[in-house]
Amino acid sequence: MSYNPYSLEGKTILITGASSGIGQTTAIECSKLGAKVIITARNEKRLNETFLQLHGEGHQQIIADLTVREDLDYLIENITQLDGLVNNAGINKILPVQFINENDFENILKINTIAPVFLMQRLFKKKKFNRNASIVITSSIGGVFSITPANAMYGMSKSAISSFMKFTALEMSIKGIRCNCVNPGMIETPLIDKAVLTTEDRERDIAKYPLKRYGKPTDVAFGIIYLLSDASSWVTGTSLVIDGGITI
Amino acid sequence: MEIEKFIDLLAEQFEETDRSLLTPETKFKDLEEWSSLLALSVIALADEEYDVALKGDDIRNATTIEDLFNTIKNKI
Numbered sequence: 001m002s003y004n005p006y007s008l009e010g011k012t013i014l015i016t017g018a019s020s021g022i023g024q025t026t027a028i029e030c031s032k033l034g035a036k037v038i039i040t041a042r043n044e045k046r047l048n049e050t051f052l053q054l055h056g057e058g059h060q061q062i063i064a065d066l067t068v069r070e071d072l073d074y075l076i077e078n079i080t081q082l083d084g085l086v087n088n089a090g091i092n093k094i095l096p097v098q099f100i101n102e103n104d105f106e107n108i109l110k111i112n113t114i115a116p117v118f119l120m121q122r123l124f125k126k127k128k129f130n131r132n133a134s135i136v137i138t139s140s141i142g143g144v145f146s147i148t149p150a151n152a153m154y155g156m157s158k159s160a161i162s163s164f165m166k167f168t169a170l171e172m173s174i175k176g177i178r179c180n181c182v183n184p185g186m187i188e189t190p191l192i193d194k195a196v197l198t199t200e201d202r203e204r205d206i207a208k209y210p211l212k213r214y215g216k217p218t219d220v221a222f223g224i225i226y227l228l229s230d231a232s233s234w235v236t237g238t239s240l241v242i243d244g245g246i247t248i
Numbered sequence: 249m250e251i252e253k254f255i256d257l258l259a260e261q262f263e264e265t266d267r268s269l270l271t272p273e274t275k276f277k278d279l280e281e282w283s284s285l286l287a288l289s290v291i292a293l294a295d296e297e298y299d300v301a302l303k304g305d306d307i308r309n310a311t312t313i314e315d316l317f318n319t320i321k322n323k324i
Contacts, residue, residue, distance in 0.1 A: 096285060099292035150288040196291060198304035201284070 005231040009034035013228060014082050016066060016119065017089030019046035021189030022138055024053075025217035026086055026224050031055040033225060038079050040064045041089070066115035076122050081130050084228040085123065087116035087137045087161075092154045094196050105153045112157035117164055124172070131176045136227045137165050138220070139181040139239065145247045146185075162239060169237035178236040182223045185243030187215040210245030249298065249324065251317050257297060258313065261289045272314035294320050 013030050017023035019041035027039045031054040038060040041047040051061045062078055064071040066089060090112045093104050116137060123129060139162045142148065143155020162181050169179040186205070197205070206214060223242045226232055241247060251272055259267040264281045276282060287307050294302040300323040310316040 094288060095292050096289050099289065099296060101296075149285040150292075196288070196304050198308045200308070201304055 004033075006225055006229040007034055008084070008225065008229060011083035011228070012036045012038065012080055013084035013086065014038045014040070014079060015086040015088060016040050016116070017087075017138075018050050018061075019043050020050075022184070022187060022217045022220045022224075023086070023088035024050045026088065026221040028053050028055070029218065029221045029225060030084075030086075030228070031059060033229075035084070035228075036060075038062065038082075040066070040075060066119055067110045072115075072119060072122060075119075076126055076128070079128065082123065082128050083130050083133050085120070085129075085133070085135045086224055086228070087119065087135070089115065090138060092151075094150045095153065096150045097152050100153055105156075108153045108157050109160075112154070113160045113164075116161060120168060129175070129177050132230075132233070133177045134228045134232070135168065135172075135177065135179040136224045137161055137179070137181045138224070139165070139183045141183050141185050141241060141243050141247050144183055144239065145241060145243075165239075166237050173236060178227075178232070180227045180232070180235060180237065181239045182220055182227065183239050183241045183243070184215055184220045185209070185241075185246045187217060187220060189217060208246060209243075210248060213244060215242060215244060249317075249321055251314065254317050254320070255313060257293055258290070258316075261286055261293065270313060272312060272317070274313045275311055276313050276316065277311070290316070294323075298324055300324060 008030055013035045015023055015027045015037055018027045018039035027037050027050055030037050036058045037054060039047060039050055040062045042065045044063050047061055047063060062075050064075045066072055091108055093108060140158040142151050143159040144162050165179050165181045172179060220242050223240050255270050259270050262281055265279055290307060291302045294300040298320055300320050306319045310319055
């Protein structure tokens with residue numbers, strides 16, 4: 001038997017936003033490390049593409065829009081006890097401050113902040129977490145460790161969820177439940193709006209990263225896995241920055 | 249959509265550059281005040297005022313204000 005303190009063997013982990021990007025990669029990597037995963041997202045076709053790439057048996061996929069109360073109820077009713085949760089669903093829209101608007105801001109807040117807050121609230125209330133469960137929230141360096149132009153709405157949503165992470169870590173510690181964030185820099189995912197950035201913008205931006213590249217979804221997934229695993233048993237309330245050194 | 253109205257809106261994005269310096273022939277990226285934030289503002293302006301999704305490449309490929317105007321006009 002091989003020694004692996006990061007193993008997820010025997011753990012059941014719910015992953016939101018699992019149909020693409022960081023969520024998809026995290027689901028696949030968790031399954032490779034022995035976890036049973038429950039994946040959820042809005043898009044049935046893409047979620048199923050993730051599902052087909054999972055390793056091992058006993059996984060579950062549930063289509064849900066977590067901003068819709070009925071969908072949230074349905075999800076909660078149809079899952080087993082959890083050892084882990086990865087709050088990963090997120091959206092972005094780049095707008096300078098003087099162009100921000102209620103409609104876009106509400107949308108971003110609903111998906112990036114309010115949905116994960118109430119998913120967690122409901123899971124706590126229904127006592128869906130086993131003792132020693134671990135919750136990971138995909139936050140960002142944006143708004144938390146890094147302020148860049150035109151990123152106010154996204155940054156505010158991420159800074160709010162990072163704050164919620166700390167309150168949760170404190171209150172749930174009595175149940176042995178841990179809560180942490182990962183805070184990625186720019187990751188190569190569908191969320192990067194390739195349309196706004198030109199190739200030159202992109203190259204200029206990459207040059208600012210000490211490690212001279214954008215991140216890959218696995219760079220973040222492995223950080224999430226550390227926080228889900230028993231290797232991080234004494235870690236709660238932290239923000240793990242995964243950013244190629246950009247915030248140094 | 250007329251170009252003078254567009255230039256009025258564009259001028260509002262600038263702080264230091266006087267409206268009189270902005271004409272259809274102006275090479276906007278040569279203006280001292282031009283910046284990546286202003287480029288993002290132009291994209292947001294096109295979205296808000298004309299419901300046009302401008303791309304970074306559209307701005308890169310435009311030289312004069314008129315080029316920019318025509319790009320937006322063709323996408324309406």
